[in-house]
Amino acid sequence: MNKQRRWRAAAVAGIVVAMTATTVILGQGTSSAASTLGASAAERGRYFGVAIAGSRLSDSTYATIANREFNMVSAENEMKLDATEPNQNQFSFGAGDQIVNWARNNGKQVRGHTLAWHSQQPGWMQRMEGSSLRSAMLNHVTRVATYYKGKIHSWDVVNEAFADGSSGARRDSNLQRTGNDWIEAAFRAARAADPAAKLCYNDYNTDNWSHAKTQAVYRMVQDFKSRGVPIDCVGFQAHFNSGNPVPSNYHTTLQNFASLGVDVQITELDIEGSGSSQAEQYRGIVQACLAVTRCNGITVWGVRDTDSWRASGTPLLFNGSGQKKAAYDAVLAALNSGQPNPSQSTGGPSTSPSNPSGGGCTATYSEGQKWNDRFNGQVTVTGSSNWIVTVTVSSPQRVIATWNTTASWDSSNVMTARPNGSGNSFGFTVQHGGNWTWPALTCRTA
Ligand code: G3I
Numbered sequence: 001m002n003k004q005r006r007w008r009a010a011a012v013a014g015i016v017v018a019m020t021a022t023t024v025i026l027g028q029g030t031s032s033a034a035s036t037l038g039a040s041a042a043e044r045g046r047y048f049g050v051a052i053a054g055s056r057l058s059d060s061t062y063a064t065i066a067n068r069e070f071n072m073v074s075a076e077n078e079m080k081l082d083a084t085e086p087n088q089n090q091f092s093f094g095a096g097d098q099i100v101n102w103a104r105n106n107g108k109q110v111r112g113h114t115l116a117w118h119s120q121q122p123g124w125m126q127r128m129e130g131s132s133l134r135s136a137m138l139n140h141v142t143r144v145a146t147y148y149k150g151k152i153h154s155w156d157v158v159n160e161a162f163a164d165g166s167s168g169a170r171r172d173s174n175l176q177r178t179g180n181d182w183i184e185a186a187f188r189a190a191r192a193a194d195p196a197a198k199l200c201y202n203d204y205n206t207d208n209w210s211h212a213k214t215q216a217v218y219r220m221v222q223d224f225k226s227r228g229v230p231i232d233c234v235g236f237q238a239h240f241n242s243g244n245p246v247p248s249n250y251h252t253t254l255q256n257f258a259s260l261g262v263d264v265q266i267t268e269l270d271i272e273g274s275g276s277s278q279a280e281q282y283r284g285i286v287q288a289c290l291a292v293t294r295c296n297g298i299t300v301w302g303v304r305d306t307d308s309w310r311a312s313g314t315p316l317l318f319n320g321s322g323q324k325k326a327a328y329d330a331v332l333a334a335l336n337s338g339q340p341n342p343s344q345s346t347g348g349p350s351t352s353p354s355n356p357s358g359g360g361c362t363a364t365y366s367e368g369q370k371w372n373d374r375f376n377g378q379v380t381v382t383g384s385s386n387w388i389v390t391v392t393v394s395s396p397q398r399v400i401a402t403w404n405t406t407a408s409w410d411s412s413n414v415m416t417a418r419p420n421g422s423g424n425s426f427g428f429t430v431q432h433g434g435n436w437t438w439p440a441l442t443c444r445t446a
Pocket of ligand 1 (some may be wrong): 076077119122204237268309
């Protein structure tokens, strides 16, 4: 039986990381403590992601951490406008594909970043204005979203379109000057191109509920929802430092946006600092997300401090040597003490009889949590520690996340799982598309 406990905020180094949610009730964890961020988030119906720089994937320390810890990937730069359309109507997907393929080959999902943005435009686009720019922008959205159709969990359709400061106005840019409706036009084009992807508006400095920029984005989302503009989610970049600390009302912000009927995602998290102060701020962010039913997941903006766009601020979860920081431990502990999202869950875990297996080992399947769109499964192997398990799912099912295993795909519905040093039990998430059939397992020794 779950005990209920009050979630207590942390006041750290003069920064109150309390959120206004001292009244938020979280249940204590019901699942066993997972050993990686992605695994723990998945047990709670969420993802834990990371921004990947394609050029760093050849660094084995980097790739090992990224593969082990995360189940969602964003391309740090490789899917931006200058990367994907360097010359007008000449598209270049090689760098983006490297990251998307790495993610898919390792059982991870992909957040698309980003389709329309005033920054990192190719030179030809920077020089455009007016109706020709509007057409070029929509063409870009359509072509890139079509190319990646079916491979993207969520798209940052429009990035950073509001001004900082107290005006609450749109940011001046060549895109804004094409007309105030450029944002909704981009969302409609993205929906037409990839109807399955969640479509997000993504911005920074939108964390404090009382700030004019937060309010302005809120009003836009409210307006879009009331007029049927296809928006599914709001991304909160969450780049924090001493000048822009985690606000005390962060939970309020996430909850108020979610109450508009959109998902909320923390999309580029990094917090400058070190030690317990940094760790407690990270903990507060994770707790705030877990306290909001529609907070789907958290992405950190890089693997190690030295990989960060602001490396001198040591803002990430691993140090330059790839060791876990106190912030990592705080994040994992916060995830592990959250409970599975009750409103998304339609049932608790139950065990099954062993599935037919052969070849020197036995793989046993247990049902995990179930949600409207996906379910978790757990496989326990006996008879060998050097096993190869195939997991076959039934169309339209798709495995969208794995934990405590190294997985590869022989075809879109056959996953091969091997030990990754985490023991003889592994888990996975299946997006079921309405088909609740249990996966079929085989086990053999390597
Ligand atoms: O790859 C080239 C290299 O060949 C060249 O020698 C060097 C010289 O400056 O530049 C390198 O490219 C840099 C690239 O990062 C890769 O390191 C670009 O100059 C630099 O502008 C680029 O910065 C990126 C920044 O977005 C650009 O706006 C950061 O990596 C990236 O982390 C950052 O990410 C943004 C999000 O997209 C949106 N939200 C804010 C976030 C942080 O600024």
